[in-house]
Amino acid sequence: MPTHSDHSVTNRAKIEAIRGSLDHPIIDGDGHLLESVPMLFDTVVRIAGSDTAADLRRAIPDLFTGAGSLEEGTPRGPWWPSTTDALYQATVMVPALLAERLEEIGFDFMVLYPSLGLALPTLPNAEIRRASIRALNTMVEEISREHSRVITPSAVIPMHTPEEAIEELRFVHDLGFKAAMIPPGVARPLANHPDLFPLLAHTDRYGIDSEFDYDPVWRTFEEMGFAVTSHGAVGLNYLPGGRGSPTNYSYNHVLGHGYLQSEYCRSLVYAGVPMRFPNLPFCFLEGGAAWAIEMFGALEEHYEKRGPDGLANYDPARLDVGELKSILARYGFPADPPEMVGEKDRSPWARNEFEDSGLASEKDLARIFGEQFYFGCESDDVTVHRALDGPGNPMDVRLRPVFSSDIGHWDVPQLDEPLPNSYKLLDRGRMSKDDYRAFVFDEVVRLHTQLNPDFFAETAVEEAVSRSTLSNP
Structure with a gap:
């Protein structure tokens, strides 16, 4: 039976062969940091005091689903969310070590997203939430600062209210961050049943049926030069994932990221956010693009049949x-x-359900899905080629997949496997060399330089980006 060492030797040979055949860099649009929890607590003490750190220590266990219970209505969690390989674990905990090994695993540059940072924005207590996120962003910037040539971390932005989001956006911009991430929704108690939270909750996805007007947040993203990247997690008590088996985490996880992102994406479209902010890019991370193809087609159909004319x-x-x-x-x-034949008079609530979307025609949907939206796809996603197949998609629109290694999490058991996995579709004839370049380089460049042309300045890929026509549309 092949050992881990055998796999590593094979992967290294594959990486060298792949890199030798390319004339462009590889940019990982979504790798993961496993934060040091003791370092985070120390930073919370420094920023908000020891009492807040103690409150956070007590609150963290409640964020994650555990063994699961049918009687309590709680879903099963992942048990152990990352690798047991000590070197791998250390690599994704220590940015200095990750920077040293980045070339070894085949990447030239990485946008690094926190892992605990996926959970902290779901904290229901505002004081603990805001202090812990401020501390996390401070800590991540401090440990990544000296490695900006090959790594840029993403800040975490809380979204329970527009005010806290805007405040943190301005803070992380001043701190030097170039990327910012939001959760794909916020769970809120139901007004008539607050005692049942979080088992019974309304998930606010910032668009349709939102408690707040989030336009000031989107405007601030634009002003700060940040693309809006969103990242969820499956296994959080305060971010319902649409699947709740108390006995089977895999059941809950399959298509879980796509579910979270599709709900959030659809909310934005129906509320008219991409039409009011046509220059603001949105990237839906880790859910793949297959759900987006289906949603795009369904939105086109519904606009035709339930829009202003249909x-x-x-x-x-x-x-x-x-x-x-x-x-x-x-x-x-x-x-x-x-x-x-049922009702004969039109109900007062029967209306054009796209009237808040700002859509003037189906061509607006084509622009949004083809120009403004990006979709994070993991290296072993076998449907990436569908996103790039314009003639096979609704309205002949080619979507924009962004290569996402997802290193640091359990579904990437070997640190050096993402690049070889990403090349399999090309080997199988499902993807051209130009398609592959778009997947691992062009799209992530376009995503982050659209509002910040200097995103890759003074990095290992600066020269290649400056040569790319996509960085200067």
Whole structure:
């Protein structure tokens, strides 16, 4: 049976062969840091005091799902979320070591996202949430600062209220961050059943049916030069994932990221956010792109059939009831009861459900999904080629997948496997060399330079980015 060492030797050979065949860098758009919890507590003490650090220590265990319970209605969690390989574990905990080994695993540059940072924004207590996130961002900047040539970390932005989001955006911008991440939703108690939270909650996704107007937040993202990147996690008590098996974490995890991102994405579209902020890029991380293709097609269909023009086809006032009765009578069907065809008058709540979207035509959907939205795809995602297949997608639109190694988490058991995995679709003839370049370089460059042309300045990939026509559209 092949050992871990055998796999590593094979992967290194594959990495060298792949890199030797390319004329462009590899940029990892979503690697993960495993934060040192003791370092975080020390930083919380420094920023907010020992009492807040003690409160955070007590609160953290409640963030994550555990063994699961049918009686309590709690889903099962992942048990152990990362590798047991000591060198791998240390590499994703220590940015200095990661920077040393980045070339070894085949990457030229990495955007590094926190892991505990996926959970802290779900803390329901505002004081603990804001202090812990401020401390996390401070700590991550401090331990990554000297490695900016090959690594840039993402800040974490809390979204329970627009005010706290804007305050943290301005803070991390001043601290020197170039990337910022939000959760794909915030769970809120139901007004009539607060005692049942979080088992029963409304998930606010910042668009349709939101408690707040988040336009000031999107405006601040633009002003600060940040793309809006969103990242969820499966196994958080305060971020419902749509799946709740108390006995099977894999059941809960399969398609879980896509579920979280699709709900958030759809909320933005129906609320008109991408139409009001057409120059603001949004990247939906780790969910892949298959859900986006299906959603894009469904939105196009629903706009056609339930938009401003199509909805008239379902107005009961337009039904010729007399003709219907005549036809039914010929076939011996009852034609007199008032409930024969349901309501005859249009309900007051029946309306064009796209009126808040700002969409003027289906072409706006094509622009949003083809130009403004980006989709984080892991290295072993076998559907990446579908995103890049314009003629096979709704309205012939080619989507924008962003290469995401996801190193640091349990679904990447070997640190050096993402690059070889990413090349398999090309080896199988599903992807061209140009497609592969788009996946591992062009799209992530476009995502982050659209609002900040200097995103890659003074990095290992600066020269290649400056040569890329995509960085100067």
